[in-house]
Amino acid sequence: MLDAPSGTEEVVLPSELEVLDSIDESTLKYSRLAGIDNGTASMVAMAAIEAVTNAVLHGNAECGGKEVTVRYEWEPGEFRITVHDEGKGFDLSCVHDPTDPERCMASSGRGIYIMREVMDSVEFEMSEKSGTTVTMVKFA
16 A cells, blocks of 8 residues: 555546546546555546536536536545535435346436445435435445
């Protein structure tokens, strides 16, 4: 594990899918500072990309005037990613199970599942007035 200091970085991005490359790069960089190995860091980046994709497509409904805020917090042994959109939120109980045989061939709907499989903790906070916040934690 790296003996790196703790840190925080926050970026505010336009609600566009073009930001995903920068999310991948940033997530890899900061997860390594938390001591996460390269293979796991790639999986964590995939979870971050899924969270930001959901924020852009579903949360902000691809509205060009809205933003997505991504906050990274790291310390040796722990990496936290918080993704916030400006949408109306959603009912988590209405999210389909992508492992259901009837859904396994669907072209979308795996983002939350991927986040939960990759990360050690995934929490959602939703408000119609202030948007959705997803907080994901990975331990090294």
